[in-house]
Amino acid sequence: MEWRPEDFxxxxxxxxxxxxxEASVRSLPVRLSxxxxxxxxLQNAVxxxxxxxxxxxxRHEGDRLELGLLMEHQDITVAQLLQxxxxxxxxxxxxxxxxxxRGAELVARNRSRTPDDREESR
Numbered sequence: 468m469e470w471r472p473e474d475f476x477x478x479x480x481x482x483x484x485x486x487x488x489e490a491s492v493r494s495l496p497v498r499l500s501x502x503x504x505x506x507x508x509l510q511n512a513v514x515x516x517x518x519x520x521x522x523x524x525x526r527h528e529g530d531r532l533e534l535g536l537l538m539e540h541q542d543i544t545v546a547q548l549l550q551x552x553x554x555x556x557x558x559x560x561x562x563x564x565x566x567x568x569r570g571a572e573l574v575a576r577n578r579s580r581t582p583d584d585r586e587e588s589r
Contacts, residue, residue: 498558500533512550
């Protein structure tokens with residue numbers, strides 16, 4: 468007894484479900500620029516067909532790629548983009564500012580310390 472239609476494809480069903488899910492959570496349009504050498508890092512940080520498609524259709528500007536990408540909520544977007552060496556967010560300004568603040572925090576916490584700095588932190 469067959470319980471599913473003859474033309475049903477589980478692989479096609481899952482692909483359609485995945486695409487629909489990605490579209491539902493990725494609603495933040497982001498324009499960014501990154502070194503060509505960071506393509507793989509972007510695809511690892513923001514996996515999915517949307518990223519693959521955006522990278523494939525990206526505009527080449529010298530040794531950089533410029534592309535638009537639908538991404539998740541701002542906090543998630545910033546966390547993902549922190550993993551991409553040399554990334555520059557062009558739009559939206561709120562994501563660019565949040566990425567800047569996170570970078571500044573990392574610099575402040577991880578800069579080389581002088582002996583005076585070490586004494587002050589005790």
